[in-house]
Amino acid sequence: MSELGLLPNCFSYTTVIGGYCKMGEIKKALYFLGKMLKSGLKPSVATYTMLIDGYCKSDNMDMAEDLFQKMITEGLVPDVVAYNTLMNGYGKKGHLHKAFELLDMMRSANVSPDTVTYNTLIHSLVMRGFVNEAKDLLDELIRRGFSLDVATFTSIIGGFSKKGNFEEAFLVWFYMSEHHVKPDVV
Incomplete structure (x- = not known):
């Protein structure tokens, strides 16, 4: 790239x-992060997010959290x-308390949680067997008028089904249908 007179930018x-x-x-x-820094460019929130994701996927949550904190220390505002x-x-690691701490941090930093945020929390609860707690969170979101999608519901339906609680699974499915969220394959 530089042979052509083009210099890489942050993007x-x-x-x-x-x-x-x-x-x-x-x-x-x-x-490449090192090359970026040597060239005088500073990582963006997106750069840090990519690295955080890489560390999460390589099971190194300590480094992921360190990078998240470093981003904040460097004056960047996580989105x-x-x-x-x-x-x-x-x-995914089962550190539900840390996941919910992040939700509190988001709110404190005036970063609005989105559907992905709540789907992540609900799915995490279900995967650890806390289906009733996931349903409680769903109920809270419904009361607050939060926009939900099929993933929000199917995670809980699947969780109740795996526990053999088909009545609760059906009630969640019924509510989903009532609110015009089209089901997919569970």
Whole structure:
């Protein structure tokens, strides 16, 4: 690229870093982060989010959290995607208390949780066997008039079904249908 007189910018470095993170090549991603920093460019929230996701997927939650904190220390404001990425990592590891702490941090930082945020929390609860708690969260979201999608409902329906509680599963399905959320295959 530089042979052609083109210098990489933050976006191009972030794209390369994200590609390596998606492939599970965190060391190569860090190599390009180093090149980015040496060239005088600062990582963006998107750059950090890609690296956080890479660390979450490589089961290194300590580094993921360290990067999240470093982003804040450097004066960047994590967006909903950054929060959701770290939250998803915690949820998959079963660190539900950390996932819910992030929800509190989001609210304190005036970052509005979105459907992905709540789907992540609900799915994490269901995967750890806390289906009733996931349903309680769903009920709270419904009371608050939050926009929900099919993933919100199907996770809970699947959780109740796996526990043999088909009556609750049907009630959630019925509510979903009543609110014109089209079901998919559970």
